[in-house]
Amino acid sequence: MPELERALETIGRELDFPATPELGGPVRARIERRSQWRRAVLVAVAVLLVAFGIALAVPDARSAILRFFHIGSVTVEQVETLPPARERPLVAGLGPPRSRRDAEVSAHLPIVLPKNLEGPPPRRFYAQPGVIAVLLSVEGKPVLLAEMRDDQVSIVKKLASGKTKVEPAGVGEYGLWLEGGDHVLTWQFGLADTRQIRTRLAGNVLIWLKSGRTFRLEGALSKEKMQALARDITL
Amino acid sequence: VVGRPLDEDDLIQRAKRGDTHAYEELVHAYQGIAFRTAYVLAGNAADAEEAAQDGFVKAWRALGRFRDGAPFRPWLLRIVANEARNRRRSAGRRAHLALRAATEQPSGEAAPSPEAAFLTSEQRQTLLAAVNELPDDQRTVISLRFFLGLSEQEVAETLALPTGTVKSRTARALERLRDSYA
Numbered sequence: 346m347p348e349l350e351r352a353l354e355t356i357g358r359e360l361d362f363p364a365t366p367e368l369g370g371p372v373r374a375r376i377e378r379r380s381q382w383r384r385a386v387l388v389a390v391a392v393l394l395v396a397f398g399i400a401l402a403v404p405d406a407r408s409a410i411l412r413f414f415h416i417g418s419v420t421v422e423q424v425e426t427l428p429p430a431r432e433r434p435l436v437a438g439l440g441p442p443r444s445r446r447d448a449e450v451s452a453h454l455p456i457v458l459p460k461n462l463e464g465p466p467p468r469r470f471y472a473q474p475g476v477i478a479v480l481l482s483v484e485g486k487p488v489l490l491a492e493m494r495d496d497q498v499s500i501v502k503k504l505a506s507g508k509t510k511v512e513p514a515g516v517g518e519y520g521l522w523l524e525g526g527d528h529v530l531t532w533q534f535g536l537a538d539t540r541q542i543r544t545r546l547a548g549n550v551l552i553w554l555k556s557g558r559t560f561r562l563e564g565a566l567s568k569e570k571m572q573a574l575a576r577d578i579t580l
Numbered sequence: 581v582v583g584r585p586l587d588e589d590d591l592i593q594r595a596k597r598g599d600t601h602a603y604e605e606l607v608h609a610y611q612g613i614a615f616r617t618a619y620v621l622a623g624n625a626a627d628a629e630e631a632a633q634d635g636f637v638k639a640w641r642a643l644g645r646f647r648d649g650a651p652f653r654p655w656l657l658r659i660v661a662n663e664a665r666n667r668r669r670s671a672g673r674r675a676h677l678a679l680r681a682a683t684e685q686p687s688g689e690a691a692p693s694p695e696a697a698f699l700t701s702e703q704r705q706t707l708l709a710a711v712n713e714l715p716d717d718q719r720t721v722i723s724l725r726f727f728l729g730l731s732e733q734e735v736a737e738t739l740a741l742p743t744g745t746v747k748s749r750t751a752r753a754l755e756r757l758r759d760s761y762a
Contacts, residue, residue, distance in 0.1 A: 349754060349761050350726060353711075356704055357727030363625035368611040369604040372636040377600055 416521050417493070417559030419552050423511065435489040435563060439471035439478050452477035454494055457560075459577040481564075483574060488564030490578070494557070514568065516575040517553035517560065522568050524549040555579040588652060596643050603643075607636050610653065613728060614660045617738065620723040621664035631667050635660030654737035657730075661738045703761065710760035718753035721746055 436442075448470035449455050454477045456470065464482060471478040478491040509528065514520030528550070551562045551571040560579060562571050588609070594602035614635060619628035639659045646655060711722055724735045725746075732750070736743040 349758055352703070352707060352761060353722065353726035353757075354729070356708055356711075357729065359704070360708075360727055362616055362619060363628070365612045365615045366629045366632075368615070368629075368633055368636060369607040372607050372633055372640070373600045373604040375633075375637050376603070376640045 416519060416552050417554045419493075419521075419559055419561065421511065421521065421523065421552075423509065435487060436469075436471050436478065436480060439473060439476070439491075441471075442469040443472060444468075445470050445479075448472040448477050448479075454492065456490075456492055457558075457578055458490075459574060461577055483564065483566060483570070486565050488562055488566060488571075488574070491561045491563075493559040493561070514551055514553060514572055514575075516551070516572050517555040517579055520551065520553035520572075520575070522549070522551055522571070524568065551575055553579070589649075592643070592646065592648075592652060595640070596646070603640055606652070610656055611636075613653065614656065616728055617657050617724065618660050618664040620720060620728070621661055622668050627667045628664065631664035632660055635663040638663070651734075654730075654734045657734070657738040658740060662740075707757065707761050710757050714753055714756060718749050718756070721749045722753045722757075725750060 443451065445456065445468075449472070451472035452475065454472075454475065456477045456479060458467070458479065459481070462481065462483075467479045467481055469480045471480075475494045476491060478489060481488045481490055509526030510522075510524045512522050512524075514522040549564070549566065549568070549571065551568070553560050553575055556579075560575065562575060564571070566574070588606070591602045591606050595606060611632065614632045615628055618631040618635070619625060622628045622631050635656070639656050642659065646652070711719060714722065720739065721735060724730045724738060725732065730738065732743060732746055735741075736746045739746070
């Protein structure tokens, strides 16, 4: 190599460049943040598309959506006129009863139960992809507890008439209380598996978010009792 | 400065599949050369750091288009260099890079290397001053080629220039420098 080039290389080795900053951690943090943000946007868009599609698929709801709520895996629409519905069991659409272990394996989701549940431990569990549920007995009344993963498109679509009271609830990171009136439920397990379960609910519904999971209690309990039960589950 | 992980292909494949830890290892392997390349082009450490970081993030997003088996370093440096140039352009300033020779020998070093010994301190300062006086395009080529140790092909790819252009710029720059060094 000619002397000049060799001299330049020698100088290059001695140059006083600023110290190289640590970039690995900051870069990884940025790309992971971006991935989470993109995933959240995709899930939100998918949920909105599904909710919109379902709304359009229900003739009576199509013309008269009054209010729209979205909380975790659950979308709630208040409509002027409900589609025809008949009363069905609380667990309709959730498949056959299973043992707790079978349900957790099937749903890929461990269930969180109330810590101070009265009576014998529950034995009837239900599972669908991303959803696990259990039928509880509280003060002698059946209460359905369902838990859903927010990162899966497994949602409960609820149509509530104008007679249903919808208000915030003080549980979890965000909670919603629905009381009175009739409801029509639609469960969506994955993008391709939509099941519309037409049912008249026996009672009221509490929905809340906690640590990336949506919880839903349904039964004939007051708001105070349902919130106390919810806090016993996720506090 | 250069550093090349032994299992680079494996890291790239894992990163392509979304493994952020594998990509972090690639960043560690190339952050030195990426930062210095950005420094040569942007002209200051703050812009260079931002350009290098942004470049790594953009390279992550573009990994799907990276051709398997192709050299990773020039592909990455081209993205970083583009970020650095954009930063300088948007700031509306000319790169004023004053490269300085380190003034002190590292402690514990008994004697200069044989390569260093043939250059007097005065020659070093004179030659460096002459490099700093070169036009931007020539100084960039000289800096990447000789100070950062990139091959001619890598310089061309990093700067998105034909190899012939790099050759001619290098030749013109060396011609000017020869006068200072003589």
